[in-house]
Amino acid sequence: MKYPCIVREQFRALGTDVVFQIVVPSQAQKNIAIENIAQAKEMYVNFTNIFSRFISESELFKLNLAIGKWNVASDDMCEVASLSLDYNNKTDGLFDPRILGVLEDIGYADDFENGTRKLGKNTQDQALLLNKKLTEDLKIKDGNVFFGVKMDFSGIVKGYVTDKVVNFFDSNGWENFLIDSGGDIFMRGNDEDGKLWTVDVEGISAEKIMFALSNKAIATSGIGKRRWEIDGRMMHHIINPKNANQFSFDIKSVSVIADLTADADVWAKSLFLMGKKSGIIYARENNLAAVFLDCRGSAWISPEAKKYLHNL
Template sequence: MRIDKPSKKNNIEDYFGAMGTDISLEINLDKKISKKRESELKQEVRDIFTRNEGIFSRFQRDSELSKMNRKLGVKTEASQAMIEVLLLCEKFNQISKGYFDPRVLENLKKIGYKKDFRKNYPTATAKGTELCKVTGKLADDLRIFPNERKILIKKEVDTTGIVKGYTIDLVKKFLFDKGIENFIIDAGGDMFAQGLNSRNSKWKIGIEGLEDNSMMLAISGMGIATSGISRKRWTIGGKTFHHLINPKKPNEFACDLKTVTVIDEKAVEADGRAKSLFLMGKERGLKFANEHKIKALFLDYKGNIYVSEKIKKHVL
C-alpha cells in the first residue's frame, strides 16, 4: 500500500523495522521544532512498537505471549495490553462468526511458519499431518479475568492478526496527547492517518496489490488495514501455503483474493475486519461487509476490484 505524501520543510519522517515489518512515520508540522524534541518523538514511537513486540511476538521465546503459550491450563498473570488484545480477539471472533480465530497457531507451525518470515523462509512442513479444524467456542479455550489481570488458555493462541493495528492506535493516542494534529503512521500497510497532509488535503492511500495508482483512497481521522497473501506465500512440494489460515477449512489455501482493505475509526478495528473478510472470501466477505456497513475493498489476482457501499465515498 503506497502513500501519496508531498514533502514539506517542517515534516518529521522516521523509518524503522519492528514486528516483522517496515514502519514509517510522517508528521506534518506548522512550525519547526528542536532536534531534541524531534528525536524524543521518534524514539517514543519506536519504543511503543518495541514494547508491544516484546509482549506479543510469537518468535521471541521470552515474550509474554510465548510464555503464556507454554502454560496451557494454568491461570497466569497478564499485562493490561495482553488483556486488551485478547478481549479484542474474542470480539472479532464473535463478529466474524468464527472466521477470525487466534487458535490457528498449531496449524501455522505445521505448515512451517515457525520463525520471522523475513529472516526464515518456510522450507518444510510437518510430515503426515493434516491441519486441524478449529472447533468449539473460543471462550472454552480462552478465559480472561480482567479484574484480576489474569488469563487461562487451553490451546496456544496467536495475536498477530491485530497487534499492528492495536499498536498503531497507541501511537495515535501518544501523538494526540502531544498536541500533534497531522500525521500518518504506517506499519506494513496498516495505518492511521490524522488531519491533513502538507498540501492541506486528506491523506491519499494507494491500494496494495495494484500495479499503479489507478485507484486511491482518501482518509483523515481514520485507520486503514490491508490483509493479503502476497508477502507471506510459499510453495513446498508443489503445494501453495500462506499465513492466513481459515479456521473452518484449514487445508484449503484459497488464492483467489490478493488483498482486502478496510477503513475504520480505529486501526485495530480495520485490522481485525480485513482479516475476517479475507478469510470469508470475495462473495461471502462482500455480502458481510455490506450487511454490517463495513468500508471494504476486495482485489483479486485478475486485477478486479469489488467495493462495499460504505467505502465508495473514500475512493478517488
C-alpha cells in the same frame, strides 16, 4: 526549512517496516516531534517484546509454554486477549488466535524472512481444536490469562499497536500525522499541504485507485508476500479457522477503511476468509468500506469505500 513540514522516521518492528510522519509548524515543534517519535519507537520495541511469537523472552512465547494454566499477564496482553474474544464473536469465528498450531504445522514455525518452510505432523489435530469455542481456550480474570492452546495475536497486534501510538500522539497534541505499521495505516488530520492524506491500495496502481483520508485507518490483508509451496501444495498464512486445511487463492487482497486500525485489520482478514462472493455481499450489507482485489487483477470497491475515493 519551509514550514509546515513533515518529520519522518522509518524503522523495523513487529517484523515489518514502520513509518511515522508528523506535520510540524515550526522548528520548536520539530524538536518535540523528534522526541515523541523516539518515545513511540520505544513503544513498538516494548510491544514486540510482549507479542512476538519468535522471541523466546517475549511474554507471548512464555505464555505459550504454560498451556492449561492461569498466568499473570500484562495489561496489554489482557486487553488484546479481551479484544480477540470480542472480534471472534463479531466475525462469527473467522478471527481466531488459536491458528498458531496450524501455522506451525504447515511450515510457518519461524520468522518468515529468515526461516525455512517445512511441514509439521499434527495439522489435522490442530484443525480439530478449532471446533471448540474460543471462550474455552482463552480466558481473562483479574490480570491473569488462561491459554488452553497456543495463541498467536498477529492478526490484531499491528492494528492494536498502531491505535496505541495514535492515542500517544493525540495526547501530545499532534493534530496532523500518519502512522504506517506495515500496511496498517492511520491518518490524523491533514498532510503538510493542508490536504487529506492520500493512500493507494497494495497491488493496484495509484492511477486507478487512491483514497483521500483523514481520521481514518486502512489495513490490507493478502497473500502477495507470505505464501509458499511444499510437496506441490500451495499454502499461505491466512488460516480459516472453520476449515484450517483449505487455502483460498481467488482473492489476492482485501483492504478495509475504518475508524480504528484494529477494526480495519480484523475485518480485512475476515472478508478475505469469506471469499470473494460472500465477502462482497457481507461488505455491502454491513456498510463496510472495502476493496477486493482478485488474482486476475480485477478490483471491486464497496459503496462505502467509494465515498473516500480521491479525485485524480
